[in-house]
Amino acid sequence: MFCYQCEQTARGTGCVTRGVCGKSPEASDLQDVLVHAAKRLATRYANVPAAERPASLAPMLEDALFVTVTNVNFDTASILGMIRDVVAAAGAPAAGVAAEAPEDTLLAWSRASMIDARKATLGDDVTGLQELLLYGLKGMAAYAHHARQMHRADPVVDAFMVEALAKLDAGVADINELLALNLKCGEVTINVLALLDAAHCDTYGKPTPTPVLMGHVPGKAILVSGHDMVDLKALLEQTEGKGINIYTHGEMLPAHGYPELKKFKHLVGHFGGAWMLQQREFPKFPGAILMTTNCLMQPFEDYEGRLFTRNLVAWPGIAHIEDRDFTPVIKAALAAPGFTDTVRTGEHLVGFGHDAVLGAADKIIGAVKAGEIKHFAVIGGCDGSEGERSYYTDLGTTIPKDWVILTLGCGKYRLLGHDYGTVAGLPRLLDMGQCNDSFSAVKVALALADAFGCTVNELPLSIVLSWFEQKAVCVLLALLHLNVKNIRIGPRLPAFLTPAVLKVLVDAFGLKPVGEVEVDLQAMSNAA
Ligand code: FSO
Ligand code: SF4
Known part of the structure; x- marks a missing residue:
């Protein structure tokens, strides 16, 4: 493995034996294969007019990239499944490998596109600029994925994803062209951010200043982490009247500012700090925990049985919720002790x-x-x-x-x-x-x-x-x-x-x- 896509990369140069994030070498290599498959898929459609591209193309590319974002998916079986889907969609001429090929064959197939191989042939500057573009696209894919959960898409974003991935697949090595592509990635990011902003505001109302209880109250409890408001709303609907309080965690804190979310009286407050404290804080949460998107860390034994993942997030052995049916999460919350006391560590104004x-x-x-x-x-x-x-x-x-x-x-x-x-x-x-x-x-x-x-x-x-x-x-x-x-x-x-x-x-x-x-x-x- 070689990965240097995030800030905590080992020794400030690259993770080579195991990710500081907990990513196994196998998961890391498979994520590289998935990125390579996404590039091949983009190449297949790069010269097809946008109107003639399959509707499944943009979401598939988005998901393939979002899966490889830091702290999203650590589950080799799920990554391998996505590789096979993307390779199958690329079709034999573009993929050059069979979707059902053994894992070793898939790894060998993508070897020349790996960071190490490109560093050796293209040098660090070109490889770094290619990766800057890829990481920008990964971020854009995450935002586009969120917007798509609210049935929003932007053809400009979808088209750029195909164009830029195909350029990377073709090995674009001209520094000026790479710089221009990176700035174009920035331009299209404005589109996707505007799209996501409109999707949130139209779906949940415009955020308004709202004080949030930092702490807890007595009662059964579910903690919702990640960034996905659609999951949170579905969970709020499914838990209404069941005697369960819902708490936000990490990046879900701003949920309290949206009129259509804060109207649920059982969205009672916020528990804990930022993502990297979860291994210390989750053991103390006496209820079920739902991780809707990044950032997931290696779960500890004392809470792994009441931890659930959603969307593209996955960890081997951790229960995954499909189709927003949160029945298992609700059952786990009712089986857990819940809070017995009231703690108010403060109030924070969101919105x-x-x-x-x-x-x-x-x-x-x-x-x-x-x-x-x-x-x-x-x-x-x-x-x-x-x-x-x-x-x-x-x-x-x-x-x-x-x-x-x-x-x-x-x-x-x-x-x-x-x-x-x-x-x-x-x-x-x-x-x-x-x-x-x-x-x-x-x-x-x-x-x-x-x-x-x-x-x-x-x-x-x-x-x-x-x-x-x-x-x-x-x-x-x-x-x-x-x-x-x-x-x-x-x-x-x-x-x-x-x-x-x-x-x-x-x-x-x-x-x-x-x-x-x-x-x-x-x-x-x-x-x-
Ligand atoms: Fe933080 Fe994680 Fe929101 Fe990131 S929770 S670190 S930039 O995934 O997405 O801010
Ligand atoms: Fe290392 Fe994980 Fe960051 Fe990659 S994503 S650089 S493996 S810590």
């Missing part, structure tokens, strides 16, 4: 999507003009277990009182637990939602630039991203496509970006790694 923030636009613009608000800092992305991520906590708590902080993604957990107070009558910390809601940050930045008659780069606005996996990669590409300059990224730079490629991004966009909090803050103030 500051673009509508809520821009609803206060007059107030915000007035406060900026009056000098009450000096700066906006977007601090968000993913969380992770590295100690260096305390940078984001220190940054949030050091930021001057006349700055507004916009946050999103599970990176927000680094900012919670501190009273940020208010500025100009607004909360200083505005939670815009999941990483899936990055569109809100883009929309607010563009609206502010419009209101002040300037570009986003001329706004008193700084963006500090915490990245972990591939969804963050496509959001970064989207910001670069919008020509947003001087983005800070941490806690470490991606292993797949070579010094030469990084120099191109630094020269063109001023992309920089996070540094010392005080120094970075000073630089942000000076740039304002």
Whole structure:
């Protein structure tokens, strides 16, 4: 195996014996085969007019890529099943291998496309840029998958997925072409983010500011993690009146802001912190646990019997829910003890999507003009277990009182637990939602630039991203496509970006790694 697609990659260079995420070498190799099969499938249809492509093509490519995102699927049987489906769809001429071929044959079939093989023939720069594009596509696939759960699709997104995968399959090696494809990936990411935003708002109503109980109350309980609101809504419907309380976990926290979800009285609160604390927190949750999407970690014995996966998430031996029939989850929750006491560790305000923030636009613009608000800092992305991520906590708590902080993604957990107070009558910390809601940050930045008659780069606005996996990669590409300059990224730079490629991004966009909090803050103030 060789995998360097996420931030926690071993020694900052690549996982080679077993994934830091827990991915086995076999699962890793099979995921590489699946990506290769997806590229071959895209090639089969690259020259077929979009209207003549099968309807199953786009969802199949999306799922194949989303399965290989960090912390989604660790189950070799399920990955192998998907490989066979994708190879069969590619058909004999494009695939060059039989769908029912033995696993070893499939592994040998894809060997030349593996990262190691390409590093040896094309060099690290080209391979890194190819992987940057692939990881951007993986992130885009995840967002497109979520939108498709709400019956939304965008032909521009579907077409780009085929075009870009076919380019990768053809071994595109020209640096300029690869850079252009990466920026195009960023452009199409805006489409998919807008699609997902509209799907969420149309289906569940526009998020509104809502306080969420951080803690628990007595009663049977189900914990819902991941990012999928469709699963959550179905579970809320199926548990209504059954005496079971539903809690959000990790990236499901923003669910409480949606009118069509918060109307369920048994959606009572939020339990726990970001994804990487699950092995410590899940044993203490006295009910059933549902993982709708990433980020899943290796389950421990003391909760694996009451853990369930959904959608593309899978771990060998862990029960998987098909077709949103949550009967087994409900049974497990009723069989578990549930909470017997009340604990309130605090309250967190969610629901500051673009509508809520821009609803206060007059107030915000007035406060900026009056000098009450000096700066906006977007601090968000993913969380992770590295100690260096305390940078984001220190940054949030050091930021001057006349700055507004916009946050999103599970990176927000680094900012919670501190009273940020208010500025100009607004909360200083505005939670815009999941990483899936990055569109809100883009929309607010563009609206502010419009209101002040300037570009986003001329706004008193700084963006500090915490990245972990591939969804963050496509959001970064989207910001670069919008020509947003001087983005800070941490806690470490991606292993797949070579010094030469990084120099191109630094020269063109001023992309920089996070540094010392005080120094970075000073630089942000000076740039304002
Ligand atoms: Fe976090 Fe995981 Fe949402 Fe990611 S839960 S790390 S960018 O999957 O998707 O923010
Ligand atoms: Fe390593 Fe990340 Fe790949 Fe897992 S996803 S094998 S942790 S680089």
